[in-house]
Amino acid sequence: MPSADAAMRYLIVKPSSLGDILHAMPAVSALAKACPDVSVDWVVKPAFLELPLYLPCVRRTIPFYDGRFRKPLQFLPALLSLRADLRREAYDAVIDLQGLIRSALIGRLSGCAVRAGSASPREHFAMHFYTRLLKGREKPGHAVDINNTMMQDFLGRDGLDFSLDLPVNEETAGRARMTVAEAFGGTLPERFALIAPGARWETKKWPAEFFSAVIASVARREPGMRFLLAGSRDEMPDAETILAKSSGLPVVSICGKTSVTELLEAVRLSSLVICNDSGPMHMAAALGVPVVAMFGPTDPALTGPYCEKKSVFVPEIACIRCFLRYCNDSRCHASVDPEAVAAACSNLLPKRS
Numbered sequence: 001m002p003s004a005d006a007a008m009r010y011l012i013v014k015p016s017s018l019g020d021i022l023h024a025m026p027a028v029s030a031l032a033k034a035c036p037d038v039s040v041d042w043v044v045k046p047a048f049l050e051l052p053l054y055l056p057c058v059r060r061t062i063p064f065y066d067g068r069f070r071k072p073l074q075f076l077p078a079l080l081s082l083r084a085d086l087r088r089e090a091y092d093a094v095i096d097l098q099g100l101i102r103s104a105l106i107g108r109l110s111g112c113a114v115r116a117g118s119a120s121p122r123e124h125f126a127m128h129f130y131t132r133l134l135k136g137r138e139k140p141g142h143a144v145d146i147n148n149t150m151m152q153d154f155l156g157r158d159g160l161d162f163s164l165d166l167p168v169n170e171e172t173a174g175r176a177r178m179t180v181a182e183a184f185g186g187t188l189p190e191r192f193a194l195i196a197p198g199a200r201w202e203t204k205k206w207p208a209e210f211f212s213a214v215i216a217s218v219a220r221r222e223p224g225m226r227f228l229l230a231g232s233r234d235e236m237p238d239a240e241t242i243l244a245k246s247s248g249l250p251v252v253s254i255c256g257k258t259s260v261t262e263l264l265e266a267v268r269l270s271s272l273v274i275c276n277d278s279g280p281m282h283m284a285a286a287l288g289v290p291v292v293a294m295f296g297p298t299d300p301a302l303t304g305p306y307c308e309k310k311s312v313f314v315p316e317i318a319c320i321r322c323f324l325r326y327c328n329d330s331r332c333h334a335s336v337d338p339e340a341v342a343a344a345c346s347n348l349l350p351k352r353s
Contacts, residue, residue, distance in 0.1 A: 007037040009089055011110055012052075013096040013103045015064045016045045017200065018260065018279030019303060022286050023143040024097045025055060027151035030160040031095075032057035041089060043106055050261045054166045062086065064106065079109075086110040095154060096130070097147050098122070099137065104129035116154050118146075144306045164286055168268070169261065176258060176265035183252040184226060191352075192226040193218065193345065194270035195251075196280035197242060198235035201325040203297040204276045206333050208238060212245035214274060217342030219249055222349065229253035230266055230280065272349055274341070281305050290348035292341060296332035297322050311344035 010031065014024045021044065032038050032055065041060045042052040049061045062085045068078035086109050093114040094107035099121035107115040108129050117126060119133035127133060136150035148162050181188045195215065199205045215227050227249065229239040233256035243251060258266060264283045267273060273284035273291045277298050284291040285307035292311045295304065299321045300312045314320060315335035 007039070008035055008092045009039045010041070011086070011089075011091045011094045011107070011112065012040055012042045012058075013094060013106050014098050015043055015066065015103065015106075016048065018048060018051070019282040020098070020143070021048055021051055022279075022282040023303075023306070024147050025052070025166075025286065026144055026162040026164045027097065027147040028052075028057065029055055029164050030148065030151055030162045031155065033161045034155055034157065041091070043086075043103075048260055050172075050259070051264070054169065054261075054264075056167075066102070069102075082106070083109045093132075093154075095151070096121075096126070097150065099126055101126045101129075116150075118150060140302060142301065142306060143303055166264075166286060169265065172259075172261045173265040173268070176262040177269065179254050179257055179262065180228060180266055180269060183228065183254050183257075188269070189226040191222075191224065191271045191349075192228050192269075193272040193274055194228050194230050194267055194280065194284075195242070196231050196235075196273060196275035196278055197229065197238040198231040198255075199276040199278040201297065203322075203324055203327050203332075204278065205238070206276055206294050206336070207330075208241035208245055210333065210336070210338055211242050211274070212249075213338035214341050214345070215242075215246050215249055215251055217339050218274075218345050221342055221346045225250070225271075225349075227251040228266070228270065229255055230258065230263060231255045231278075272345055274345060277303065285310070290350075292344050292348065294336055294341075296320065297324050297327070309348055311341075311348060313341060313344075 038057055040058045042058055043062045043064050046063045052058045052061050068074040091112040094110050094112045096103045096107050096117035099118045101123045104126035115130050116132040116134055117130040118137045120137040121127050134150040134153045136146045152160055197211050236255045239253040239255040267283045268287050273289055275281045275293055277295050281293045285305040290309040291305045293305055295314045304312055313336045315332040317331055
C-alpha cells in the first residue's frame with residue numbers, strides 16, 4: 001500500500017474515449033487526496049490531451065497515437081516514440097484503468113516494475129501484463145464505480161474521497177464564453193440549454209426532427225430560454241439540419257468551433273444539457289449541470305450520467321440495450337416522446353425567482 005506521506009509518481013493509462021476519461025477522473029482525484037504529494041502522468045489520445053490536466057495532480061499527458069500503430073510503416077517509429085515518452089520518468093506504479101491488451105502493453109513499455117490492472121479486464125489476455133490484479137470488474141456496474149473500486153483496491157484502504165471538482169480554466173473559459181456570446185449575437189444569455197445532437201455510434205443518435213421538436217416544446221414551456229447546438233466538426237451536418245427544422249426558434253450553433261475543453265466550459269455555462277449518450281453528457285454529469293439524455297443501444301446503468309440532476313429516457317421495447325452500432329430499425333428513436341423530454345427539462349431547470 002502506498003504511503004500517504006511519500007511523494008509517488010504514477011502513470012495512468014486510460015487513452016479514450018471522452019466519457020472513459022471523465023469516468024476515471026474521480027478515481028484519480030481520490031488517489032491524489034489519499035497521497036497529497038502524488039504526481040500523475042496520463043496516457044491519452046491526442047484529441048483529449050488537455051482534459052486530464054483539469055486535475056491538479058496531473059502534471060503531464062502523454063499522447064497515444066493509436067492510428068499510427070495500425071500502419072506498417074509508422075508502427076515502429078510510433079512504438080519507439082511512445083516508449084521514449086513513457087521512460088522519461090521512473091514511475092512507482094502504472095495503473096491501467098482501460099483493461100485492454102493495448103493499454104496493458106503501454107504499461108509494459110513504461111519499464112515500470114509495478115503494473116496494476118483489473119483481475120477481470122475487458123480483454124482477458126491483458127491481465128498477463130499486470131503484476132498486481134485489482135478488484136472492480138467482477139460483476140457489471142457503472143464505469144465510475146468500477147474505476148473507484150479498482151483505485152480503492154490499489155491503495156488498500158476504504159473511505160476514499162471520490163468527489164470530483166473540476167476547477168474553471170480561466171483562459172479556456174474565456175474563449176468558450178466569447179464563442180457562445182458571439183453565437184448569440186454578442187451577449188451571453190441568462191439561460192440557455194446546450195443541445196448535443198452527436199454520438200460516436202449512429203444508433204445512439206436521435207434524429208434532427210426529435211431535437212427540433214424538443215426545442216420547440218421547451219421554448220413554449222420556458223419563455224426566454226435560448227438553445228445552443230454544440231459538438232465537434234463531425235456534428236455540424238446534424239446541427240445544420242436541426243437549425244433548418246427549428247426556423248423561428250432561438251437556436252444557434254457552435255458545432256465545430258470549440259476544442260474539447262472549450263466545449264466543457266460551454267457546458268459549464270449552460271443551464272441544462274439535452275443529449276444522446278455522448279461525451280457532453282458525461283461533461284454535464286462531472287460538472288453538476290442538469291442533463292436529459294436518451295439511451296437506446298447502450299445501458300445507462302453502465303455508462304449513464306453519473307450525477308443526481310438527470311433524467312434518462314430509455315425506450316420500452318424488447319430490443320433495447322442491444323449494443324449494436326448500426327441498425328435499420330428506428331423504433332427506439334421513435335419511442336421517446338419529445339413532449340415528455342421537454343417536461344423533464346422543465347423539471348430539472350433551476351426555478352426562476
